[in-house]
């Protein structure tokens with residue numbers, strides 16, 4: 001979802017650019033140079049105080065003419081670059097991404113101001129070209145503007161799937177997930193005791209199963225897709241619905257940075273995105289038809305939307321059901337994988353966790369009811385979310401009227417990037433933020449039941465709708481996996497901390513050596 005910042009790199013790396021589009025581009029360059037001189041003159045004549053509000057203008061990170069700060073962002077981890085800049089320019093500053101201005105917020109205070117206090121002025125989204133296609137023009141809850149459509153679909157997703165009552169009804173899916181994961185891990189220790197286990201492969205498979213059961217009432221082994229004329233296996237369905245979509249979301253279209261050049265074709269980008277989008281819709285349509293035909297999955301999200309979302313089109317329903325699949329399959333995996341990585345690295349944390357679990361559960365396996373009695377599990381979950389926020393940058397918001405953030409004037413038309421990673425790594429707020437140290441959340445200042453100890457789930461009216469589900473699944477996984485196994489990193493694994501694209505997902509799947517604990521057999 002946060003992929004739009006890298007399009008400039010493609011612009012540099014795209015060796016397949018055709019001759020006519022090169023000519024178009026050169027023409028565009030000349031036109032844009034004139035435009036730039038015009039805009040630059042205007043900027044020079046501006047005061048750095050707003051004449052309307054009397055507030056100072058947001059500090060500016062110096063960049064180059066025409067492309068602004070794009071070259072400085074080429075290392076592919078914009079959230080990290082933004083965080084470094086915040087040490088020089090403060091928690092709020094503005095940058096130029098080609099011709100667009102972006103106000104970047106890097107502290108909990110400024111982020112909350114934008115998400116809560118000033119929400120009425122900053123409630124719309126600004127999507128990249130890739131996301132506009134992949135979200136069917138904002139047909140997802142998470143990417144829609146704050147309008148009647150959003151209110152309807154947010155109510156549906158909470159009542160039908162993610163709210164506390166709905167999550168109680170889906171409890172058996174989560175219980176099955178952890179039973180399946182632990183029994184596969186036990187089987188691994190029996191069959192290949194010396195070999196490292198690929199934790200992601202096992203957890204991802206089960207999580208996708210939960211996503212499918214919530215969406216369609218059942219796990220799916222294969223599906224025939226008439227529109228594609230082929231039968232897809234479960235792995236292929238995962239690729240089309242999750243993997244290709246994650247890849248598409250971070251695809252690049254340089255025209256995002258130069259909207260006045262949008263008349264120049266970018267055929268390779270268009271065909272890549274359209275192909276992914278069409279395959280996803282074809283597979284969703286096949287899964288929907290299959291579920292409706294069987295008529296035996298009453299308590300699934302598809303049926304809920306069909307009965308409660310009467311004004312929605314079938315395409316919107318397909319996207320809204322798909323949204324729950326990709327959100328379930330991705331963020332909880334990212335959090336749990338990093339939590340297990342850190343636990344495997346810190347034996348003393350595993351020991352302390354085992355003691356807590358033993359004193360609360362005795363010989364019983366941890367159940368969800370016990371989570372409120374296990375502050376250390378809770379602290380490990382939140383510390384992992386802080387250090388590895390699965391959504392390091394919130395999809396861009398847009399100020400539709402003049403507003404104020406952090407004592408600065410933010411003019412109408414500004415795009416706003418909220419750097420959650422920056423908020424959670426802010427040295428003024430967190431002691432030694434680079435360190436993974438769950439004990440920080442055992443402090444009396446933090447309520448055990450508060451899901452928002454960090455900015456990882458956002459804040460205000462657009463706060464994450466899936467926070468409860470994520471905390472239940474990741475909390476139980478952290479507890480059960482350490483209750484039943486001793487974890488160690490395989491040699492060389494500690495250095496594998498790189499992340500995939502702009503996301504926080506671990507680039508290489510976690511490979512760990514596991515031993516069953518004596519009490520778990």
Ligand code: HEM
Nearest residue numbers: 141142327328331390391394456457458462464465466470
């Ligand atoms: C650790 C796991 C998760 C994290 C860190 C996370 C993070 C976030 C963040 C930061 C936002 C706010 C975006 C914004 O303000 O613009 C958000 C929104 C949202 N999340 Fe999550 N999420 C997680 C898990 C989930 C899950 C499992 C689901 C559903 C199955 C989900 C569904 C949603 C939805 C529907 C929204 C949009 C809410 C709205 O716009 O009103 N999330 N999430």
